Amino acid sequence: MRLRQGQFSFLPDLTDQDIHAQAQYAIDQGWAVSVEVTDDPHPRNTYWEMWGHPMFDNPDAAAVVFEVNECRKMHGGKYIRVIAFDSTPGWESIRMSFIVNRPADEPGFRLVRQEGEGRSLRYSIESYALREPEGRRYA
Amino acid sequence: MNDMSDAKTVTDAKKRYSAGVMKYAQMGYWEPDYTPKDTDIIALFRITPQEGVDPVEAAAAVAGESSTATWTVVWTDRLTACGKYRAKAYRVDPVPNSTGEFFAYIAYDLDLFEGGSIANLTASIIGNVFGFKPLKALRLEDMRLPVAYVKTFQGPATGIVVERERLNVYGRPLLGATVKPKLGLSGRNYGRVVYEALKGGLDFTKDDENINSQPFMHWRDRFLYCMEAVSRASAATGEVKGTYLNVTAGTMEEMYARAEFAKSLGSVIVMIDLVIGYTAIQSMAKWARDNDMILHLHRAGHSTYTRQRSHGVSFRVIAKWMRLAGVDHLHAGTVVGKLEGDPATTKGYYDIFREERNPMALENGIFFDQDWASLNKMMPVASGGIHAGQMHQLLTYLGEDVVLQFGGGTIGHPQGIQAGATANRVALEAMVFARNAGRDIWNEGPDILRDAARTCTPLQQALEVWKDVSFDYVSTDAPDYAPTASVAM
Numbered sequence A: 001m002r003l004r005q006g007q008f009s010f011l012p013d014l015t016d017q018d019i020h021a022q023a024q025y026a027i028d029q030g031w032a033v034s035v036e037v038t039d040d041p042h043p044r045n046t047y048w049e050m051w052g053h054p055m056f057d058n059p060d061a062a063a064v065v066f067e068v069n070e071c072r073k074m075h076g077g078k079y080i081r082v083i084a085f086d087s088t089p090g091w092e093s094i095r096m097s098f099i100v101n102r103p104a105d106e107p108g109f110r111l112v113r114q115e116g117e118g119r120s121l122r123y124s125i126e127s128y129a130l131r132e133p134e135g136r137r138y139a
Numbered sequence B: 001m002n003d004m005s006d007a008k009t010v011t012d013a014k015k016r017y018s019a020g021v022m023k024y025a026q027m028g029y030w031e032p033d034y035t036p037k038d039t040d041i042i043a044l045f046r047i048t049p050q051e052g053v054d055p056v057e058a059a060a061a062v063a064g065e066s067s068t069a070t071w072t073v074v075w076t077d078r079l080t081a082c083g084k085y086r087a088k089a090y091r092v093d094p095v096p097n098s099t100g101e102f103f104a105y106i107a108y109d110l111d112l113f114e115g116g117s118i119a120n121l122t123a124s125i126i127g128n129v130f131g132f133k134p135l136k137a138l139r140l141e142d143m144r145l146p147v148a149y150v151k152t153f154q155g156p157a158t159g160i161v162v163e164r165e166r167l168n169v170y171g172r173p174l175l176g177a178t179v180k181p182k183l184g185l186s187g188r189n190y191g192r193v194v195y196e197a198l199k200g201g202l203d204f205t206k207d208d209e210n211i212n213s214q215p216f217m218h219w220r221d222r223f224l225y226c227m228e229a230v231s232r233a234s235a236a237t238g239e240v241k242g243t244y245l246n247v248t249a250g251t252m253e254e255m256y257a258r259a260e261f262a263k264s265l266g267s268v269i270v271m272i273d274l275v276i277g278y279t280a281i282q283s284m285a286k287w288a289r290d291n292d293m294i295l296h297l298h299r300a301g302h303s304t305y306t307r308q309r310s311h312g313v314s315f316r317v318i319a320k321w322m323r324l325a326g327v328d329h330l331h332a333g334t335v336v337g338k339l340e341g342d343p344a345t346t347k348g349y350y351d352i353f354r355e356e357r358n359p360m361a362l363e364n365g366i367f368f369d370q371d372w373a374s375l376n377k378m379m380p381v382a383s384g385g386i387h388a389g390q391m392h393q394l395l396t397y398l399g400e401d402v403v404l405q406f407g408g409g410t411i412g413h414p415q416g417i418q419a420g421a422t423a424n425r426v427a428l429e430a431m432v433f434a435r436n437a438g439r440d441i442w443n444e445g446p447d448i449l450r451d452a453a454r455t456c457t458p459l460q461q462a463l464e465v466w467k468d469v470s471f472d473y474v475s476t477d478a479p480d481y482a483p484t485a486s487v488a489m
Helices: A016-028 A061-075 B024-029 B055-065 B075-079 B118-125 B159-167 B187-200 B219-237 B252-264 B278-290 B315-325 B343-354 B388-398 B417-436 B441-453 B457-465
Strands: A032-038 A079-086 A093-101 A109-115 A121-127 B041-049 B088-094 B102-108 B135-144 B174-178 B204-206 B242-246 B269-273 B294-298 B329-331 B379-383 B403-405
Touching: A016 A032, A016 A061, A016 A079, A016 A093, A016 B417, A032 A061, A061 A079, A061 A093, A093 B159, A109 B219, A121 B219, B024 B055, B024 B088, B041 B055, B055 B088, B055 B102, B055 B135, B118 B278, B118 B315, B135 B315, B174 B379, B174 B417, B187 B204, B187 B219, B187 B417, B204 B403, B219 B242, B219 B252, B242 B294, B252 B269, B252 B278, B269 B278, B278 B294, B278 B315, B315 B343, B343 B379, B343 B388, B379 B388, B388 B417, B388 B441, B388 B457, B417 B441, B417 B457, B441 B457
Parallel strands: B174 B204, B174 B403, B204 B242, B242 B269, B269 B294, B294 B329, B329 B379, B379 B403
Antiparallel strands: A032 A079, A079 A093, A109 A121, B041 B102, B041 B135, B088 B102
């Protein structure tokens, strides 16, 4: 399967030039760009590991591309995303989020059904990769 | 206009309160020198007086009938601070280019209203007065709601920002589709459409307004099959997915029961119809806030009173009431689709949904500055006759915080529902990507779509099938003022 989270997961994988263009857009809006990484792609895993702080005062998207590539050196087999944070009153949350690196093999998710009364079901979703402990997932 | 009328409030108390009939303007409902207080509620009516009726007297009558007046003088007024409780018409302007129509500005003291109740507000403002004989027609065009009043309402249960955080979707419009045919599918077949559309790339599917619990599909059956579909699609894509389960029913008790069941199955969203009424909407908004549920409102029935320019209630007023009442999603027009909506008026609606503060913008039909006092923002929903080939227009007109609903444009795809959903999602992502990368999507949109279709056959097919579809009719409700007009407050 292909993890479809983020703004551009239905497009071909982004090149460094693409990442630069999108990061520059965020910077030009006044948003702080940051890089995050995980080996737990559950759709409700909110807190991916932070690759450093959000780059609050960075005017140049080249620095973002640099950090993405530094992160890839250590975590090339995991999911890496770029997010943009907007501190404007009334928003104060994320404005952009897109995946810039993914494992070569994405085993996907298992749907677990717990049968209840009256044909009711409780559903949960588990990543197949999570059978391995943290650090040993995705090879 | 404001100095044309010779009507003056009768100040001599003996004359004013002697039994009999008197002009509304003389009774104190016309005060051309009145300056509205910051805490006043202001209503702007479009009035069309009958032949021979003075527009100022007509405006005073509207003020009177929507506040304290009756048709004759009553001495019991004198037991109250009646000057305070009388609504005051304070300004009457001829409508540009519309003979016989006038804009009447009427101010109401805050104490005329119970806090936190749309029912109470509307019982005054659109209560008796719309059937008043001296008027040929009457339309409530806009309202200024003071911060003190706004703060008595909960507002949207979730709001745009938290909805995005819950769904984990940022930086692009959300995508949805209404299941079709809207009536007749069994629960099992209905869930198939939901699964295919969500797996193909949509964020949401939607019940239609009249899908409740009919012989062909009872509500529990629909909820169970839909949530199986939502959960399977979520596992297949790694995304949070939702389907608007319509809980509209004949009683509040039944609506709560259905909403609780939707919650127990793990749904992130439920849906209601405008026809359930303002109080029921507010109750469901409270339930949604208490249960971490997004609340979708389908504006079923609104065109019966919003569409005609001379009579009824403008949709911009309905939008304001719904933001107070506390829904998260509300349909607001597409500009380019099959349903009514000119671009300038629709922009006015979208601003009311999404902004912290609306400055007066006559060119968009917004007559007052409106401060929303940190009430959550509502997510506009665009649906009705839109398709992937219009993506550049939709993104330009409607922006990023919107749900684009492609019903026919998903389910009618020649290669099936999943392909239809994928075509829409690819078109959307490609357009957002291009816009961010600095391209002129308004002019280069068709090229951007063609390029994206090179690696996406479903998009190629969608562009081919719907290439000539557009709905180009004259709008029945456009702003009265050209972009340059300005009216001093």
